[in-house]
Amino acid sequence: MMAMILAAGRGERMRPLTDHTPKPLLPVGGTPLIVWHIERLVRAGITDLVINHAHLGAQIEQALGDGSRFGAAIRYSAEGTALETAGGIAFALPLLGDAPFAVVNGDIWCDYDFAQLPALTTTIQQRGDLAHLVLVDNPEHNPKGDFGLADGRVTDHAPSLTFSGIGLYQPALFAAITRGSKAPLAPLLRAQIVAGRVSGEHHRGLWLDIGTPQRLDELDKQLGATQNACHG
Numbered sequence: 001m002m003a004m005i006l007a008a009g010r011g012e013r014m015r016p017l018t019d020h021t022p023k024p025l026l027p028v029g030g031t032p033l034i035v036w037h038i039e040r041l042v043r044a045g046i047t048d049l050v051i052n053h054a055h056l057g058a059q060i061e062q063a064l065g066d067g068s069r070f071g072a073a074i075r076y077s078a079e080g081t082a083l084e085t086a087g088g089i090a091f092a093l094p095l096l097g098d099a100p101f102a103v104v105n106g107d108i109w110c111d112y113d114f115a116q117l118p119a120l121t122t123t124i125q126q127r128g129d130l131a132h133l134v135l136v137d138n139p140e141h142n143p144k145g146d147f148g149l150a151d152g153r154v155t156d157h158a159p160s161l162t163f164s165g166i167g168l169y170q171p172a173l174f175a176a177i178t179r180g181s182k183a184p185l186a187p188l189l190r191a192q193i194v195a196g197r198v199s200g201e202h203h204r205g206l207w208l209d210i211g212t213p214q215r216l217d218e219l220d221k222q223l224g225a226t227q228n229a230c231h232g
Contacts, residue, residue, distance in 0.1 A: 001118050002096055003046050004089065005037050006165075007106040008054040008082040013211050022056040024106035025063055026216060029223030032063065033210060034106050035070070042071045044114035046102065049074045050095045054082040085185035089169070090177035098171060100124055105165030109219055110136075111206040112166055120168055124199060130192045132168040133200040135161035136207040146186075147193070147200070154200040156193045164207055 007024040014023050024034035031039075034051070041049065049072050053060045057078055067074030077092035089096075089103060100121045102114070112134055124132050133154055138145045138161065145159035173192065177183045192198050210216050 001046060001099065001101060001121055002048045002050065003041050003102040003104060003114075003117075004050040004052065004077075004092060004096060005034060005104050005106050006052060006085060006088060007034060007060055008052045008057070008079050008088050009107065010055045010082060014213060014216070017213055017216070018055070020056075022053065022060055023210075025059060026210075028109065028210070028216060028220045033109065034060070034064070036109060037104050037106065038064070038067065038070045038072055038074075041102075041104075041114050044117070046114055046117065047072045050077055050092050051075075051106075052077040052079055052088045052092055054079040082182075083180070084182045086174060086177060086188050087181055087183035089185075090174040090181075090183065091179055093171055093174060093179075096171065100168050100170050103167050103169060105209075107210050108165045109206070109208045109210060110164060110166065110203070112164070112203050117168060124168060124170065127199065129197050129199050130170045130173045131189060131198045133189070133198060134164045134166040134203050135200050136164045136203050138162045139207075139209060141209070141211070149200050149202055152199055152201070153196065154189075154193050154198040156190055161202060164203060165209070166203075 025032045061076055064074055075095050083091055102117050120132050135149055142162050145161050146163045148155035148158045148160050173188055208219055
């Protein structure tokens with residue numbers, strides 16, 4: 001299966017760090033954020049990757065290359081101007097093929113086991129779902145949550161969980177988006193949730209949205225402490 005890592009955002013809240021470095025290349029624990037994802041996906045057997053970019057995108061291509069040193073095959077979807085989440089995915093569809101694919105936000109850090117995704121791909125195809133979302137406990141910066149979850153189905157009422165930025169999608173979800181246009185993901189998902197075509201799961205492990213320099217610094221310290229404990 002294929003996976004797409006979203007790396008086109010400007011990272012306004014991360015300024016001035018992102019004035020000269022794209023957010024996915026900011027290091028935590030001595031490793032760029034996006035490389036954590038690449039290494040985890042490869043360990044799970046998911047090696048065909050697409051990465052979109054806009055802001056300082058050439059730096060991302062220069063840093064990661066064709067992916068071979070990670071055991072991956074990376075192709076790039078250069079947007080020029082960021083197209084928002086759904087617009088960026090729609091723009092990359094020619095690279096992603098006809099089967100369901102995974103999408104991971106490049107600015108999160110999570111210990112979710114990507115090895116579960118291939119089996120879930122089969123499940124959503126059999127059920128005729130258009131998406132499967134990984135949900136997490138609400139963080140301090142999103143106390144009201146995004147969605148609910150009942151019997152493995154995502155609901156749009158009584159939001160008790162937050163969307164992690166990790167999902168599986170059928171290409172058909174993005175079919176109505178004109179290629180090259182800007183489009184947010186949430187309205188697409190909400191329409192399909194109402195139609196009963198979105199499954200989900202609750203990931204109870206580690207998850208962080210690296211949206212501010214403070215959160216980046218906190219994660220860096222956490223990972224540093226963990227690495228020191230491992231080597232101590």
